[in-house]
Amino acid sequence: MSKLIAVTGKGGVGKTTVSALLIKNLIASGKKPILAIDADPNSCLDAALGVKVANTVGRAREEVRSVVTGGTNASLSKHEMLQLKIEEALVDAENFDLIAMGRPEGAGCYCYANDVLKSVIKELSAQYPYVVLDNEAGLENLSRRIVQKVDLMTLISDASNAGLQTLLRLYELANEMEMHYDKLALVVNRVRNGKLPDRMEEIQKTTRADIVIGLSNDDTIARFAEESRPFLDIPEDNPVYQKVQELAAAL
Numbered sequence: 245m246s247k248l249i250a251v252t253g254k255g256g257v258g259k260t261t262v263s264a265l266l267i268k269n270l271i272a273s274g275k276k277p278i279l280a281i282d283a284d285p286n287s288c289l290d291a292a293l294g295v296k297v298a299n300t301v302g303r304a305r306e307e308v309r310s311v312v313t314g315g316t317n318a319s320l321s322k323h324e325m326l327q328l329k330i331e332e333a334l335v336d337a338e339n340f341d342l343i344a345m346g347r348p349e350g351a352g353c354y355c356y357a358n359d360v361l362k363s364v365i366k367e368l369s370a371q372y373p374y375v376v377l378d379n380e381a382g383l384e385n386l387s388r389r390i391v392q393k394v395d396l397m398t399l400i401s402d403a404s405n406a407g408l409q410t411l412l413r414l415y416e417l418a419n420e421m422e423m424h425y426d427k428l429a430l431v432v433n434r435v436r437n438g439k440l441p442d443r444m445e446e447i448q449k450t451t452r453a454d455i456v457i458g459l460s461n462d463d464t465i466a467r468f469a470e471e472s473r474p475f476l477d478i479p480e481d482n483p484v485y486q487k488v489q490e491l492a493a494a495l
């Protein structure tokens with residue numbers, strides 16, 4: 245049975261970086277192939293992994309809607325067409341596959357595309373030992389309930405008071421949405437001198453988190469981001485990468 249890691253947090257806190265480093269560690273540990281799911285409409289996980297997404301779930305939705313509203317005769321149902329196009333959008337890499345949510349290119353909501361994405365996640369996940377879900381920035385991703393059960397829920401924040409408050413709100417929302425997780429990890433990114441904020445002790449007690457880690461500002465991580473280099477190439481001895489390994493070890 246596959247294990248699902250969901251990574252979420254507000255915008256700009258490093259969700260995609262952590263997701264990519266998690267995938268790197270899982271590959272290095274022989275847990276391949278990995279299914280990477282980019283649920284952020286901005287679709288930037290592909291760059292972090294050194295691949296290129298050509299099609300997304302959102303685009304597939306628009307293409308199918310165009311066929312249906314255009315009155316074109318088709319041998320497949322709308323649902324079957326959308327599933328097929330989503331499967332065609334899967335990026336096949338050496339040690340992982342990637343599928344991106346993207347955004348609809350026309351009017352309308354994500355509801356139908358979300359429903360199909362849930363179905364695709366359920367069907368595809370069985371083919372992979374590990375699945376890493378890089379969620380949309382903010383709180384909305386949890387309310388869409390793309391997944392209801394995860395093995396490791398990873399909530400990421402920066403070290404500011406506002407960021408830590410969002411961390412608590414994410415925890416509350418996950419419980420309000422009745423999301424089930426086996427383990428909870430809290431990650432505070434860009435901490436000073438590798439030290440977690442004093443408030444984290446209280447937050448850990450409140451959330452009953454299984455693991456809490458702090459990631460320091462790192463010049464190598466910053467340089468890779470500036471140069472759009474894949475984080476899969478980060479050196480094994482990088483301190484941020486080594487800390488992220490603790491998340492994978494929690495499984």
